[in-house]
Amino acid sequence: MKRAFWKVLTMSAALVAAGSYGQALAGTSVSINIGPPAVVVAGPPEMVVIPNTMVYFAPGVEVDLLFHRDYWYTRNGDRWFRSRNYNGPWKIVGRRAVPVEIVRVPGNYRTRYARHEHVPYGQLKKHWKHRENERHVVRGSWEEHGDDHSWSKQKKGKGHDRD
Numbered sequence: 001m002k003r004a005f006w007k008v009l010t011m012s013a014a015l016v017a018a019g020s021y022g023q024a025l026a027g028t029s030v031s032i033n034i035g036p037p038a039v040v041v042a043g044p045p046e047m048v049v050i051p052n053t054m055v056y057f058a059p060g061v062e063v064d065l066l067f068h069r070d071y072w073y074t075r076n077g078d079r080w081f082r083s084r085n086y087n088g089p090w091k092i093v094g095r096r097a098v099p100v101e102i103v104r105v106p107g108n109y110r111t112r113y114a115r116h117e118h119v120p121y122g123q124l125k126k127h128w129k130h131r132e133n134e135r136h137v138v139r140g141s142w143e144e145h146g147d148d149h150s151w152s153k154q155k156k157g158k159g160h161d162r163d
Contacts, residue, residue: 041058041061041065041086041087044086044121044122045058045060045061045065045086045121046058046059046060046118046119046120046121047067047118047119047121047124048113048114048116048117048118048119049113049116049117049119049127049131050105050106050109050113051113051116053101053104053105054068054069054101054131054132055067055068055099055101055102055105056068056119056124057105057109057110057113058086059110059113059114059118063075065086066102066105067086067124068099068101068102069099069132070084070125071083071084072084072085072086073098073099073102074090079092080092080093080094080095080097080098081093082097082098086121
């Protein structure tokens with residue numbers, strides 16, 4: 001009887017150990033996938049340049065839709081997405097791939113600049129390329145001149161930084 005008891009006890013222990021080993025291998029995995037943003041734009045958006053930058057935004061679109069040097073950017077939560085077209089397809093990009101000028105855009109840019117000059121979508125690339133050329137030719141820094149956000153040469157160095 002003692003032998004039968006020890007056999008049953010040994011078998012039970014072996015089954016319990018095998019069962020817990022199986023449970024240890026079978027885990028639970030939870031994955032949250034933040035997919036591409038739902039950017040729905042009825043037609044090509046008009047854009048507004050954010051002063052002192054090469055960043056444009058679409059004031060008539062409910063999400064953050066930004067244009068910078070031939071790419072479109074938007075966010076979904078903490079994730080950034082980039083596309084060659086305003087309506088996608090969107091690919092996720094790391095934060096380091098987002099231009100610094102976009103990251104530094106003021107949080108209130110929509111209300112602050114919504115009334116600035118609107119650039120029709122058809123003229124957007126021509127407009128930013130013209131501004132980019134001005135930027136390289138002048139090699140100065142942005143200064144605001146009323147609503148004309150043009151480049152002006154700033155002298156740097158000894159004796160030139162005083163008024």
